[in-house]
Amino acid sequence: MLDRTADNVARATPEPLARRIRGISDKGLAWLFISPTILLLLAINIFPLFWAIYLSFTNYRANRPNEAVKNLGLANYRRILGDQDIWIAMQTTAHFVFWTILLQTVIGFTLAWLIDRKFRGHAFWTTIILVPMMLSPAVVGNFWRFLYEPQIGLFAYVVAFFTGIAPTHVQMLSNVELAPWAIIIVDTWMWTPYVMLICLAGLRSIPEYIYEAAEVDRASNWRQFWSITLPMALPFIMLAVLFRGIENFKMFDMVNLLTGGGPGSTTEVASITLKRQAFESWRTGYSSAFAIILFVAVFGLANIYVKALNKVKQR
Amino acid sequence: MSLTTAHSVVAPSANSKRIAGAIVVGYALISIVPLLWIFATSFKTPPDSIAYPPKIVFQPSLEGYCNLFTTRTRQTPEYINALGPATGLCDATVRKRNMVIAGPSNFLPRFVNSLIIAFGSTFCAVFLGTLSAYGFSRFKVPLADDLLFFILSTRFMPPIAVAIPIYLMYRELGLSDTALGMILLYTAVNVSLAVWLLKGFIDEIPREYEEAAMIDGYTRLQAFWRTVLPQATTGIAATAIFCLIFAWNEYAFAALLTSGTAQTAPPFIPTIIGEGGQDWPAVAAGTTIFLVPILVFTILLRKQLLRGITFGAVRK
């Protein structure tokens, strides 16, 4: 049926062209197949990236297209690296990335390890656990604002129910101490399943015979866990950490809708600062420089990390 | 402690299974509560939704859904009494709040935008991705590794950073706030995922099939069409759903590059407000409608999920 379609295509095209399509060399076909993707990426990713690099050396502002553009050299970069507020935003991001990864890895791995017991109904419950990570962080993050409301929100009520603190005092989004944790909780809720799923694959990749051998050697369960389970699942855990790290370094949607960076600037992660500079203050050149710095940072850190990951894998 | 009963040769003991099951089920139940709460809130009346303590048992109402699809204006009771009988359930519902329906809301057009942009970009990404994946899988492409890594690296960029030059480019090209612009952008973002995933799927299809077909006199293109595509159907379908989910859920680009004509649901839903603050039942109703397709896909996809979320790095 399918070859008929292909034949039809060929028959419908003028003869010389059809011969060319039929007789196209493998090399030609390879490029024919690959080039549209490359062209698209060049147009939508690479060209804009170079444009952004160019802009980062200027004082260009997107809301003043008529103004003369001045070349500033490295001034934008110098200003960003010397700007205390930018460093605070980077610290906020680091705090967020560190705690979300730590919590998600610990909870995710534990869950995977428990699910690996293959109790009755584990497939069903695994699917249930997976649901939050498939949802739109923006739409769900927005709803968490409601769950976090003091007094009327479910979260405050549950905390109050278990701790006896007055629900009006559970001000997750307005308290300076609590707000950074509010975003960590939501991110952990959403993405723990992600880490869990990857860890589960890791645990299942461990061949049974290794445990059999350990059993023969009368290694305790505790020892088996530390010397077999964990090391063999480690590449998978590290992979999960890599993906989550990159994603959370870029975090924008959920935090933007949940706290908008507030109260004050306590949850203003790098992407929110970037958005404010680029699309509210319209400092296009300046924010392009910041974007490039962020990009280089993610790319550099990810590369170092991948090297480490490969080393672990080889072991 | 259950830790000490880790992997053993025999299946885990019944006891350890039971404890593990209890913990996992407990976690699953807790993690699903916010979603159930969204669902429940969508059927509350506005006063019920902000009641304290939060109402778990309540009289269900469709007011949230009515408010989601309409805009309303407040009128005096005299004015409302002078009107004829209510023309429908929603009309009757809002009149109880001394309001009349002024017209449809923007939710439906935004939802349609979401459908057009998500499906359009998914189709393009999977189409391009399949071709490239086949190219990378079957032919010696010079610098293949570099190209593949380059394709993937486009995902490292923070979306806001990408949006700055795209914003300028689209402004010059007249693509701001158009469905075409958003489809192109989402295609570009998704194609990296599609190439990586599909390359994995196509790598798994033995070359022998194509070779046999070519010996039978088919050209390479026909062989691709006849043998590879049918066998890659599952992979293509799974990839399509992953692309669809990304495009469906995306917020940052949509919020920055669209303002109305082509705006999708994610930046719209958080801006649904009633009189004064956010109209939570309507927001919950919009969220519910928006989440249902994804829930269905998650269940359909659960076997392929792992592969999708790791760019094919983990295949089991």
Next chain:
Amino acid sequence: MKSTWKLALGLASAITASTAVSNAAHAEDLTLCWAAWDPANALVELSKDFTKQTGIGMKFEFVPWTNYADRFLNELNSHGKLCDLIIGDSQWIGGAAENGHYVKLNDFFDKEKISMDDFVPATVVGYSEWPKNTPNYWALPAMGDVVGWTYRKDWFSRPELQKEFKEKYGWELGPPKTYDQLLQIAEFFQKRQIDGKTVYGASIYTERGSEGITMGVTNVLYDFGFDYQNPNKAYDMQGFVNSPEAAKGLEFYKKLYDCCTPPGSSNVYMGESADAFKSGQVALHMNFAFTWPGLYKDEKVGGDKIGFFTNPAGPKGHFAQLGGQGISVVSYSDKQEAALKYIKWFANKDVQAKWWSLGGYSCLNAVVNDPKFPASQPYASTFLESMAIVKDFWAEPSYATLLQAMQKRVHDYVVADKGTAQEALDSLVKDWTQVFQDDGKM
């Protein structure tokens, strides 16, 4: 596989068809962009007359205040065609004029004999002119607005509360005239049990994301002696923005926030503030005047339970933050002629009178100077008094950057407890200086 292709083709053609249809159906409609709030609903009602008269359909794009500037400035800067008419915020006028987002209306006004002398002077300067105080008009004043206060008249008139208050503070409980009085009243009501419910003192603006806390705090700052610049030397801010008096004003705002607001009030703007009042949580409520018609009509707290007063006077003056907007024609629109028709219709005296009766605040002298105006609504006189003492934020082309800086510095101090008031204002001077240096104005 074949069916997949068919499906895809069908989908593609359906998409093309549906976009084509939706474009064709509304080719002649005008789209008006504004904020999603009560007056916008009134404008929808009002505009039905325009459609009846001209046959031109109206579509509306309303965005909540917290996204309003963000969304529409983005739209204007991207040269989008979404809006034909826009009711843009007063502070946008500089940027919109200099970057050509709005159509200049002078010729149109001359042709149609619309005179700006017919409008309240403060609104013409605030909503239409750029550069300020020159006859260059970019908008028609559409919606007058100013920050003021409402209070719970029913609670204020309870004899037992009046007595207790008098004993405690030594003066009759009533609408405050000074900030000390305001604070005393707020303290008095904070966490008081009224009819079995815990109530709080005041609800004030604290929103971080757009312009909320700035629109709140400036009321107090102006009255304590804050000024944007040296009146004799433009952009000279040192000692005016961060004078010790201004710092005292900022300290006062924090004191009010810390002592007397309902729990979780860290991100309050118009909607949330009005909600706090409507739900019977607060005794005093700061908000733009647009909320008053709605609140007055409210079943629970409206009618004789609500009173209105202008922003109190401070040690160094008596001002109120200007809000409100003018209506402009977007220069990227393809339907400018129809859009101008709308403005011509809107400037009509009868339409303006109906606008006021529907809940909009007309800026037309003929409406507000009508002898019957102060008595036409219980809040009308408070509105007029407030409009007489208005002051606005920077309307410079860089207004958004200036606003961002102020939002950050003030919110960091008032809500997030960072540093002192003086430090916050010192940093603000630094931020603003940087902005004006970047603009080449200093």
